[in-house]
Amino acid sequence: MEQPQPDEDTPEAGSARDRMRGHIVEVAAGLLAAGGRDAVSTRSVAAAAGTQAPTIYRLFGDKDGLLAAVLEYGFATYLADKPPLDPTSDPVADLRSGWELHIGFGLANPELFLLMYAGTTPGHRPAAAEAGFEILRTRIRNIAAAGRLQVDESLATELVHAAGTGAVLTLLATPEERRDPRLAEAMFDAVVAAIATPAQTPKTRDAGPTSAANALQAQLPELRMLTDGERHVLGEWLNRITH
Known part of the structure; x- marks a missing residue:
C-alpha cells in the first residue's frame, strides 16, 4: 500500500x-x-x-x-575537488593556475563543458559559467592592481575567456590521440603577452598611463578617503584613459 x-x-x-x-x-x-x-x-x-x-x-x-x-552541480563538484588556488605575489602565475583549472575541467568533463559554453542561448551565460567567469574577473583585477595590465579589465577578461574556451573546444574537436598539449600553453602565453606587461618591467617605469590607470581603478573601492561621488568621477576619468 x-x-x-x-x-x-x-x-x-x-x-x-x-x-x-x-x-x-x-x-x-x-x-x-x-x-x-x-x-x-x-x-x-x-x-x-x-x-x-x-x-x-x-x-x-x-x-x-x-x-x-x-x-551548477557539475561545476561546483569540480571546484570542490580542485578549488582555485589562493592568490600569490604573482598575479599572472595565479591567472595561469586558473587557466589550467579551466582547461582541465573542459577536458575532464567534455559534455558538461560543451553544455556550458557551446550550447548556450545567445546573450545568456549559465550560472555555472558565470561563477567561473567571476573567478577570472578577480584574477584580472589582481593583475591590474599590480600595475601590469595594459588593456582595460573588461577587454582582458573577455580575451582570456575567449582564448581559454576556444582552446578547450578546439582540443575536444580533435581526436584524443592527435591533441597537441602545447596548444593551450601557447594560447595562454599569447594572450598574456597581449594584456600584461612582463614581470621584470617595474610598474612605475615605462608601464604607460593605461597600466597606471588600471592599477588605480582596481583600488577604487579601497579609497575610503574619497566620497562616493568623488570615487565615481575618478572612475569615469580612469575609464576614459583605459578605453
Missing part, C-alpha cells in the same frame, strides 16, 4: 524534496557524461532515477531547468 506523503509545507516534505532533487540531478549528470545532452530527456532521467516525469517538471520546471541544475 502506498505510504502517505508528508504535507508539502512541513520540514519533512522540504527535506524529501531536496533529497529527490539532488538524486535526480546526480542521475542526470551521469547520463549527460555518458551520452551527451540528447541522453538527458525527462523520460530517461525519470526512469534512471526511479521516479516519474511529472516529478521532474514539478522540481525543475522543464528540461532546461534540469540542465541548469546539472551544470
Whole structure:
C-alpha cells in the first residue's frame, strides 16, 4: 500500500524534496557524461532515477531547468575537488593556475563543458559559467592592481575567456590521440603577452598611463578617503584613459 506523503509545507516534505532533487540531478549528470545532452530527456532521467516525469517538471520546471541544475552541480563538484588556488605575489602565475583549472575541467568533463559554453542561448551565460567567469574577473583585477595590465579589465577578461574556451573546444574537436598539449600553453602565453606587461618591467617605469590607470581603478573601492561621488568621477576619468 502506498505510504502517505508528508504535507508539502512541513520540514519533512522540504527535506524529501531536496533529497529527490539532488538524486535526480546526480542521475542526470551521469547520463549527460555518458551520452551527451540528447541522453538527458525527462523520460530517461525519470526512469534512471526511479521516479516519474511529472516529478521532474514539478522540481525543475522543464528540461532546461534540469540542465541548469546539472551544470551548477557539475561545476561546483569540480571546484570542490580542485578549488582555485589562493592568490600569490604573482598575479599572472595565479591567472595561469586558473587557466589550467579551466582547461582541465573542459577536458575532464567534455559534455558538461560543451553544455556550458557551446550550447548556450545567445546573450545568456549559465550560472555555472558565470561563477567561473567571476573567478577570472578577480584574477584580472589582481593583475591590474599590480600595475601590469595594459588593456582595460573588461577587454582582458573577455580575451582570456575567449582564448581559454576556444582552446578547450578546439582540443575536444580533435581526436584524443592527435591533441597537441602545447596548444593551450601557447594560447595562454599569447594572450598574456597581449594584456600584461612582463614581470621584470617595474610598474612605475615605462608601464604607460593605461597600466597606471588600471592599477588605480582596481583600488577604487579601497579609497575610503574619497566620497562616493568623488570615487565615481575618478572612475569615469580612469575609464576614459583605459578605453
